[in-house]
Amino acid sequence: MTDHYDALETRDPAAREAALFARLPEVLRKAMAAPAYTNLLRGTDPASITSREALAGLPVLRKSELPALHKAAPPFGGFVADAPGSFARLFTSPGPIFEPEGRQTDPWRGARALYAAGFREGDVVLNTFSYHLTPGGFIFDASARALGCAVIPAGPGNTEQQFELIEAYRPVGYSGTPDFLKILLDAAANAGRDVSSIKRALVSGAAFPKSLQEEMKARGVEAYQAFGTADLGLIAFETPAREGMTVNEELILEIVKPGTGDPVAPGDVGEIVVTSLDPHHPWIRLALGDLTAALPDASPCGRTNMRIKGWMGRADQTTKVKGMFVRPEQIAEIGKRHPELGRLRLVVTRAGEADAMTLRAECASAPDALRDEVATTLRAVTKLGGTVELVGAGSLPNDGKVIADER
Numbered sequence: 001m002t003d004h005y006d007a008l009e010t011r012d013p014a015a016r017e018a019a020l021f022a023r024l025p026e027v028l029r030k031a032m033a034a035p036a037y038t039n040l041l042r043g044t045d046p047a048s049i050t051s052r053e054a055l056a057g058l059p060v061l062r063k064s065e066l067p068a069l070h071k072a073a074p075p076f077g078g079f080v081a082d083a084p085g086s087f088a089r090l091f092t093s094p095g096p097i098f099e100p101e102g103r104q105t106d107p108w109r110g111a112r113a114l115y116a117a118g119f120r121e122g123d124v125v126l127n128t129f130s131y132h133l134t135p136g137g138f139i140f141d142a143s144a145r146a147l148g149c150a151v152i153p154a155g156p157g158n159t160e161q162q163f164e165l166i167e168a169y170r171p172v173g174y175s176g177t178p179d180f181l182k183i184l185l186d187a188a189a190n191a192g193r194d195v196s197s198i199k200r201a202l203v204s205g206a207a208f209p210k211s212l213q214e215e216m217k218a219r220g221v222e223a224y225q226a227f228g229t230a231d232l233g234l235i236a237f238e239t240p241a242r243e244g245m246t247v248n249e250e251l252i253l254e255i256v257k258p259g260t261g262d263p264v265a266p267g268d269v270g271e272i273v274v275t276s277l278d279p280h281h282p283w284i285r286l287a288l289g290d291l292t293a294a295l296p297d298a299s300p301c302g303r304t305n306m307r308i309k310g311w312m313g314r315a316d317q318t319t320k321v322k323g324m325f326v327r328p329e330q331i332a333e334i335g336k337r338h339p340e341l342g343r344l345r346l347v348v349t350r351a352g353e354a355d356a357m358t359l360r361a362e363c364a365s366a367p368d369a370l371r372d373e374v375a376t377t378l379r380a381v382t383k384l385g386g387t388v389e390l391v392g393a394g395s396l397p398n399d400g401k402v403i404a405d406e407r
Contacts, residue, residue, distance in 0.1 A: 003240075005112040008249045009303045016305065020252055021050045023277050031282040036069065036078030041284065052263070055252065060261040060273055060287040063231065064316060067095035074098070082280050091135040093230045099135050101142070102280050108135075108233025109248050110143025110226070116239045116246070116301075117224035118200040119173050121148030126166060126198065128154050128176030128184075129205070135230045136205065140175040143234065149173065156180050163193040170197040178203040178212055178223065185219055202226055202237075227311060229288060232274055236308055241301035244309050250277050253306060254285070255294055257335075258315040258402050259328030261285065269293045269400030271315035272308075289316050291400040317403040321348055321355045321384055330381050331402045334359070337377050340370070343396040346386075348405045355407070357386030366390035 004010055028046035031037040040059055049055055061079075069077035075084060075098040084090055087100035088107070101107050119125065125144045131137035131153055144151050152169055154162050156176065162184065165171075174181055181201055188195040201216070201223040208225050216223045224238040227245055235253065236245035247253045255270040256263055264270035272290045276283045291314065295307040318327045331344050342362030349356050359378050363370065375388045 004302060005115040009112065009246075009305065011304060013298075013304050016249075017052075020250075020277065021052075021055075024049055024055070024252070024275070027277050027279055027282045028284065030081065030279045031079075031284050033081040034076075034079050036073065037282075037284065039078075052252075052254070055275065055285070056254065056256075056261060056263055058261070058285055060256070060285045061283075062287045063097075063229075063289055066097045066231075070096065070098050076100070080281055086280070089135075089138060091133060091138070091230065093134050097230070099230050100281055101135065101138060102278060106143055106146035107278075108139040108143055108228070109250055110139055110228070110234040111146040112248065113224075113226045113234045113237035114140075114143055114147050114149070114173075114175075114202055116237055116303075117202040117226075118222060118240075119144065119147060119149060119202070123149045123173050124152065124169050124171040125149045125173040125175060126152045126154055126162070126171040128156050128162075128174070128180050131155050139228065139230075139233055140202070144173075144175065159184060159187045160191075163188060163191065163195065166195045166197065167193065172197055172199050174198050174201040174203075174221070174223075176201075176203065177206040178208040178216075179206050181216065181221070181223065182212065185216075185221075196220065200224075204228055225310065227290075227308075231286065232276055232283060235272075235274060236310075239299055239301040239303055241299045243299060244295045244307040246299055246301075246303045247306045247308065249305065251275070252277075253308070255292060255308075256287070257332055258291070258317065258400060259330070259332040261287075262332075264293075267293060267296065267398070269312055269398055271400070287315075289314055291315050293398070293400075312400060315400065317401060317405075319348055319403055319405045321357055321382075324382070324384060326357075326382050326384070326403060328402045331359075333381050334374065334377050337381075338370075338374055340364070341374070342393050343398075344402060345396050346403045348403065348407060350407050357382075357384060358389060359386055360389045360391055360396060362393050362396055363390045364393060 025046040088103045089101040091099045129136035204226045226237040228234040252275040254273040272288045291312040292308040345360045347358045
């Protein structure tokens with residue numbers, strides 16, 4: 001529980017925060033050398049962005065916007081100043097979104113996630129993430145090799161050949177999706193093949209429910225989860241404490257109200273926004289579209305960085321009502337116009353074979369005048385009529401959902 005990758009993981013949180021924000025201005029300057037960031041951050045003085053409060057004043061860049069931006073200005077949408085040839089590998093993900101891999105050691109920042117999962121120098125690792133065009137396989141491959149592990153670049157599928165590799169090389173570690181780990185173990189049991197050397201795993205890319213976690217443990221595999229993206233690499237990871245996920249070093253992670261760039265109250269569910277400090281491929285407030293919430297206090301494992309609950313759903317809850325799109329940012333705008341309101345949730349249903357909207361809003365008191373004012377704002381912002389229900393503070397669930405389509 002007290003074994004750590006390096007001293008960065010256990011430093012005083014204030015020292016970590018100071019170090020990150022001391023580096024951020026130079027990263028911003030590097031980012032603004034790229035034309036798209038020059039435009040997005042126009043008027044920003046990098047020297048002034050030295051705190052979370054200042055960072056929260058910058059616009060977010062939504063990952064959902066990247067495919068169109070990359071198509072308009074290939075390959076990187078104008079967000080990378082360095083030429084493609086200055087990177088080690090060049091990938092594509094569905095969208096398409098184009099991702100470069102840096103030439104530095106551990107470019108995806110995954111070694112410490114593997115270390116937390118029990119991987120050590122000299123281990124042999126079976127890596128079953130795909131190596132074909134997308135970065136997944138290379139993210140875990142580079143991370144394991146940075147830790148000093150030998151990697152079997154297996155990719156997914158072809159279990160018969162994988163059994164041969166496992167029986168020959170006796171890997172102790174597995175990286176891949178939890179689903180394929182179960183497929184591999186089940187197929188080996190049915191075929192009478194020996195895969196018992198695999199004792200630990202770092203899984204990502206799919207849900208890992210408690211039932212499957214317990215099954216893997218019962219079959220002799222200690223499996224840990226990691227949360228990452230093809231853009232940023234490993235963002236957060238499970239530790240032996242098994243209490244949420246610890247945010248990776250070298251990243252600034254914010255949790256904001258869906259549809260905005262405004263930080264949520266401590267403990268509230270919101271959208272993950274990440275700023276990376278890689279000067280060759282910086283991301284400034286990249287909104288991932290994934291929901292999470294921060295956990296209080298430091299982890300019992302001794303790591304002192306921010307902890308999150310893990311993946312809790314999608315932030316993009318855009319839906320169509322009576323032929324018109326209603327978006328989370330519109331609900332956020334209603335909240336801005338009525339600061340006396342707390343959490344908001346737009347519930348979309350069917351009534352008499354027609355779409356119907358009800359905005360539920362937390363409020364300390366519920367005068368009719370306020371209800372009418374909010375209803376007027378709802379129509380003005382969404383261009384659609386709907387009813388308003390004012391409910392007591394704390395009545396709405398803390399799950400980050402601002403639009404609930406119940407049709």
